[in-house]
Amino acid sequence: MLEITAVRKNYKIGNDIVKAVNNAGFKVEKGDSIMIFGHSGSGKTTLLSIIGGLTRPDSGTVKYGDTDLWSLSDNELSEFRNRRINFIFQFSSLIPTLTVLENILLPTAFNKSGDRNRNFDAKDLLTMVGLKDKFNAYPSQLSGGQQRRAAIARSFINNPEIILADEPTGDLDEETEAEMLALCKSMNVDKGITFIIVTHNTDIAKQCNKHFVMNRGILTPKAMG
Amino acid sequence: MSFNLSALAYKNIRRKFFRSMAIAAAVMVVAATLFSVTTVMDSVETSLARGTKRLGADVMVVPAASESKAMASLLAGEPSTYYMDRGIEEKIRKIEGVKKVAGQLYLKTATYKCCSTGDMFIVGFEPDNDFTITPWLSESLKKPIAPREAILGRSIPAYTTGSSFQVFGKVITIIGLLEATGMQFIDNALYMPIDSFKGMVETSDNGTFNIFDRINNEISAILVQTDPEYAPRRVAIFIESRIEGVKAIVSEDVTASVRKQLFTLLKSILSITVILWIMSVLLISVVFSMIVNERQRELGLLRALGAKKRDIFKLIIAEAAVLSMAGGLIGVSLGGLFLYLFRGQVKAALNVPYMWPQPLNLVLLVLICLCASLLTGTLAALYPALKSMRMEPYAAIRGGE
Structure with a gap:
């Protein structure tokens, strides 16, 4: 379903050129759960943002089926993200002026195509992540872990084909982390949602079927023992 | 949702x-x-x-020496009186480009409780020639204006049609109100036919008015409506060149x-x-x-x-x-x-x-x-x-x- 080929992305810092992503490539099948390890600054997040259509690579292709992501116009790219991809960011990604329920519904604001029926029910999702009594709470009234759970719930709202997660369980305690991983696993298995996860967490690694390591922009497959 | x-x-x-x-x-x-x-x-x-339209005249002829007074009346509404020979009216009527002529006589009342309701600017007009006052009544008059009847400008408070008050010791009845113009000279005046106005002064119980002898053959201003084929400024030049001692004020110039x-x-x-x-x-x-x-x-x-x-x-x-x-x-x-x-x-x-x-x-x-x-x-x-x-x-x- 997804093929990343020879993707490169350089940044210029002063007079130096930093190779954030250097000739990365791999294939993803529907229902895969892929994990990318790597130190801070190794280029994992940049690669994830290229796959998610957030930053343009210097070269290489990202193909979803027959669609070359980076050949799309900006509007088409926005629509593509809205319908087929979703994100879990490593920062608190809730809009502070919106309630938890409104934050979950945010992607629906950009879907004007009328295929909203495929969306999940926002209240059901919040109930699934244990925030049933927080529909009308504002992010400032939630703990860091609760905010992360709300962000995970939002990533499912548009029933995406693929979720790109950057340290998705970073702020969660062990118990909640296990619950969230179980939820992601069930979405992966039952709904066929593909996950590409950037993390240091070995518990997540155990639940993924493909593993990669990223080091100084170079992506290599990693066998899990 | x-x-x-x-x-x-x-x-x-x-x-x-x-x-x-x-x-x-x-x-x-x-x-x-x-x-x-x-x-x-x-x-x-x-x-x-x-106001210009309401003045009704394209040209206003006043004594040359009173031009500034006339302008003050027109612009700031300061009541001013000035006089010239009434015979000028007929001379102007004969000038090329003049279509209509209407004379007006201006008088200020004194603020004495004995004989007047207050300080007021009075305009005497000629009902037969008038084209500047009666067309602007908020309601048309049902009969010709009679002696001791008057028309009132819009800015004089407390009086409506049918009300009466004293001028020169005589009771005057208001039979009509003019539409407001914003030009105080017009809005703040009382309008009466010259004949009844003069008659009132002549028969006033208070014989101290020093204007008594002057006003019988004098007039304050002559309002001129020009022929559409003649520019008002041109007619004004005709008037000033043919009649000595007068100033022909063009309405458009005042507003300009x-x-x-x-x-x-x-x-x-x-x-x-x-x-x-x-x-x-x-x-x-x-x-x-x-x-x-x-x-x-x-x-x-x-x-x-x-x-x-x-x-x-x-x-x-x-x-x-x-x-x-x-x-x-x-x-x-x-x-x-x-x-x-x-x-x-x-x-x-x-x-x-x-x-x-x-x-x-x-x-x-x-x-x-x-x-x-x-x-x-x-x-x-x-x-x-x-x-x-x-x-x-x-x-x-x-x-x-």
């Missing part, structure tokens, strides 16, 4: 309430000033146009002179308003740049979730538009309230004909000021909105770190 961007714009406005209010206040000041100045300009313009003087002042104020407007646009632009910088990560997040560039643009412009409209509405209301509450002071300060604009003009002015307000905010937010919509989503998200 879904969500729309308008709700986000609304909530963003509420997020930093005082900052939002400051933006609205900046627009409000501009809108209030702009509305006040343009309304006053329109009022004066309307009033001058109406006032317009020039006043509009120079108002244009200066308008220039200050424009400077104020430019400063507001710059100020709001800086504030919106700050807002956009603060929300950089949020805007990147919205893009990641599927917002198009135009959604980001619309979101920022919508916030600016709502705040500008709110500021504009409050500003126009405050401007209108100021003009209403201080209408007396405005009139006195300008010392020119002044009346409220016509309702249609007023609506138009409100709309223009609201559009200008809307433009203030949207123009100010344009650059920050364009900048943020062009930002790459990942760069925006990273920029907020």
